Amino acid sequence: xxxxxxxxxxxxxxxxxxxxxxxxxxxxxxxxxxxxxxxxxxxxxxxxxxxxxxxxxxxxxxxxxxxxxxxxxxxxxxxxxxxxxxxxxxxxxxxxxxxxxxxxxxxxxxxxxxxxxxxxxxxxxxxxxxxxxxxxxxxxxxxxxxxxxxxxxxxxxxxxxxxxxxxxxxxxxxxxxxxxxxxxxxxxxxxxxxxxxxxxxxxxxxxxxxxxxxxxxxxxxxxxxxxxx
Amino acid sequence: xxxxxxxxxxxxxxxxxxxxxxxxxxxxxxxxxxxxxxxxxxxxxxxxxxxxxxxxxxxxxxxxxxxxxxxxxxxxxxxxxxxxxxxxxxxxxxxxxxxxxxxxxxxxxxxxxxxxxxxxxxxxxxxxxxxxxxxxxxxxxxxxxxxxxxxxxxxxxxxxxxxxxxxxxxxxxxxxxxxxxxxxxxxxxxxxxxxxxxxxxxxxxxxxxxxxxxxxxxxxxxxxxxxxxxxxxxxxxxxxxxxxxxxxxxxxxxxxxxxxxxxxxxxxxxxxxxxxxxxxxxxxxxxxxxxxxxxxxxxxxxxxxxxxxxxxxxxxxxxxxxxxxxxxxxxxxxxxxxxxxxxxxxxxxxxxxxxxxxxxxxxxx
Numbered sequence: 001x002x003x004x005x006x007x008x009x010x011x012x013x014x015x016x017x018x019x020x021x022x023x024x025x026x027x028x029x030x031x032x033x034x035x036x037x038x039x040x041x042x043x044x045x046x047x048x049x050x051x052x053x054x055x056x057x058x059x060x061x062x063x064x065x066x067x068x069x070x071x072x073x074x075x076x077x078x079x080x081x082x083x084x085x086x087x088x089x090x091x092x093x094x095x096x097x098x099x100x101x102x103x104x105x106x107x108x109x110x111x112x113x114x115x116x117x118x119x120x121x122x123x124x125x126x127x128x129x130x131x132x133x134x135x136x137x138x139x140x141x142x143x144x145x146x147x148x149x150x151x152x153x154x155x156x157x158x159x160x161x162x163x164x165x166x167x168x169x170x171x172x173x174x175x176x177x178x179x180x181x182x183x184x185x186x187x188x189x190x191x192x193x194x195x196x197x198x199x200x201x202x203x204x205x206x207x208x209x210x211x212x213x214x215x216x217x218x219x220x221x222x223x224x225x226x227x228x229x
Numbered sequence: 230x231x232x233x234x235x236x237x238x239x240x241x242x243x244x245x246x247x248x249x250x251x252x253x254x255x256x257x258x259x260x261x262x263x264x265x266x267x268x269x270x271x272x273x274x275x276x277x278x279x280x281x282x283x284x285x286x287x288x289x290x291x292x293x294x295x296x297x298x299x300x301x302x303x304x305x306x307x308x309x310x311x312x313x314x315x316x317x318x319x320x321x322x323x324x325x326x327x328x329x330x331x332x333x334x335x336x337x338x339x340x341x342x343x344x345x346x347x348x349x350x351x352x353x354x355x356x357x358x359x360x361x362x363x364x365x366x367x368x369x370x371x372x373x374x375x376x377x378x379x380x381x382x383x384x385x386x387x388x389x390x391x392x393x394x395x396x397x398x399x400x401x402x403x404x405x406x407x408x409x410x411x412x413x414x415x416x417x418x419x420x421x422x423x424x425x426x427x428x429x430x431x432x433x434x435x436x437x438x439x440x441x442x443x444x445x446x447x448x449x450x451x452x453x454x455x456x457x458x459x460x461x462x463x464x465x466x467x468x469x470x471x472x473x474x475x476x477x478x479x480x481x482x483x484x485x486x487x488x489x490x491x492x493x494x495x496x497x498x499x500x501x502x503x504x505x506x507x508x509x510x511x512x513x514x515x516x517x518x519x520x521x522x523x524x525x526x527x528x529x530x531x532x533x534x535x536x537x538x539x540x541x542x543x544x545x546x547x548x549x550x551x552x553x554x555x556x557x558x559x560x561x562x563x564x565x566x567x568x569x570x571x572x573x574x575x576x577x578x579x580x581x582x583x584x585x586x587x588x589x590x591x592x593x594x
Contacts, residue, residue: 082555089524089559093480096473096521100441103434104401107376116405127484130407132444150562173237 003070003207005229006048011069012040013050014078016087018142020068020204020228023172027227029200030170032138033064034091034145043069053091055141057118058105059098068228070207072151072214083149090148094141097133120167120187123156123198139198153206155218159196166226170199201226376402379412386419396423397438404441413449420446421457428461429468440477447481452489455497458482462503476521479507479528486535487567501538504529509540512547517556527560531567534582535575545585561586 003018004011005026013019013035021031033054035041041050043066053061072079079087101117117133119125123140127133136144146153167189168175177183181191189195199221205228206219375381376398385391385399400423408416420442427435443461450458462478464470470478482500508529516522530548533541549557561583568579 082558085523085555086559089527092521093476093524096476097440097444099437100401100404103397103437103441104405107398107401127444127448128488129448131405132441132448132481132484133404148559150558 018070019066152218161194199226201228204228443477459500483532
């Protein structure tokens with residue numbers, strides 16, 4: 001059961017473990033990150049700042065506080081070396097592509113460049129002729145990275161529909177923007193009032209399962225799984 | 230999902246400003262803040278408070294060019310409150326606006342509506358115009374930064390005298406701009422020219438731009454452009470490509486070939502040869518375990534298979550014989566992801582390569 005809300009117990013963060021962050025509501029995780037820790041790092045609720053790579057936006061590596069931690073394996077059997085190298089190959093490729101996005105953002109501090117790399121639904125989109133870079137949500141970036149290691153954290157074919165009000169809790173800084181149909185369209189949300197969006201909490205419910213189950217079966221999220229802990 | 234801490238700070242600042250912006254700016258502009266007025270094509274005020282909140286979130290500090298509204302002549306504003314205290318307050322906030330829009334990243338300036346406005350009962354909109362107050366904005370005439378305009382990007386890509394900074398910007402923003410079908414030949418020519426001219430650069434900013442150019446170029450290639458792309462791989466007698474550029478070249482053509490509409494995208498012998506040489510050179514344990522080389526090899530091998538290059542079986546066999554399990558596992562799965570989207574002979578040939586890749590592992594098991 002290797003997923004926890006951080007409390008006073010010391011936990012060890014290993015490379016490419018999944019970190020989660022909450023906004024105003026401590027139970028509602030709003031952001032997912034991949035932790036970067038070539039050597040294990042000890043964390044708890046009061047000492048929780050780690051190196052990470054994430055789709056903010058933007059896609060970047062940084063230092064960040066986490067409030068939840070999930071790992072595919074147990075402490076005794078963490079992610080395998082080969083799996084880490086597979087994730088690393090994916091992350092390194094994206095970070096290289098990201099240099100161009102960094103250049104765009106430095107030139108034009110408007111909203112549009114962020115949207116060119118970010119998508120809410122689906123969780124990730126491969127490059128196409130119009131936008132020749134990968135686009136992710138924060139959860140999508142984590143999911144796709146783990147799929148490179150042949151670990152499907154979430155069954156995206158069986159997602160509960162997420163109503164707009166819940167989405168606005170997931171994106172508190174952009175809540176009022178999501179009221180605009182045009183903005184919703186830009187981030188991949190078509191017409192309607194609810195969508196099969198992968199929320200961060202789903203990742204942690206997936207990771208809370210026994211280690212062998214995490215690798216064998218993609219998790220089917222239920223409504224309410226946006227809350228964790 | 231939640232933005233970085235800097236974005237949170239910006240959100241908090243916006244909230245604070247929207248609380249403070251309960252004053253009417255309308256009587257101030259014409260004789261008071263000429264710099265803003267001159268730069269602004271039009272200034273719009275939302276019709277109600279909820280729209281105002283939305284607009285301030287969009288415009289400050291991230292900016293948006295999507296906001297529209299009705300306009301009224303500027304002489305409507307005369308007679309507005311001009312107390313000296315309010316002037317000082319307006320000046321402070323308008324100076325903030327002035328510094329934010331110094332680079333004129335948006336022609337819009339948001340002017341707040343006040344509960345104390347003498348015009349409140351009549352309208353929710355003011356217009357302080359640098360242009361003709363009768364001019365009603367519409368979608369076609371709305372000013373857009375050139376970096377989001379396909380035509381303007383092409384103009385700068387093609388221009389012999391385009392300043393270097395603008396040329397770099399054109400390349401960078403082409404990557405995230407959609408080009409209509411009739412513009413794509415120009416796009417491909419422009420990006421090919423940029424890549425050809427700068428692929429050996431050691432300058433980091435240029436390498437980044439070349440990477441962006443390669444990705445956009447490749448994703449917009451047609452079947453007849455493959456030789457031009459192939460040429461980019463070649464070193465000269467004095468220069469060779471950086472690892473970063475080689476990776477982008479191999480990766481992007483793989484992406485494009487996987488999406489190719491036709492099975493006939495296999496006629497460029499130069500492209501097959503270049504990719505074969507690249508993969509062959511890097512297929513060693515020592516290199517694959519180093520930075521980025523594994524990615525180069527994987528992308529090159531996928532492209533070689535999609536092109537049905539003559540030596541594909543040999544190279545796939547060599548990849549398998551390296552016995553780097555994580556590498557062959559990942560390569561096999563990536564090949565399978567591509568194969569699933571293909572049909573007919575392309576799919577069956579790629580499937581055969583996957584079986585060949587996995588064969589020694591299966592035999593050992």
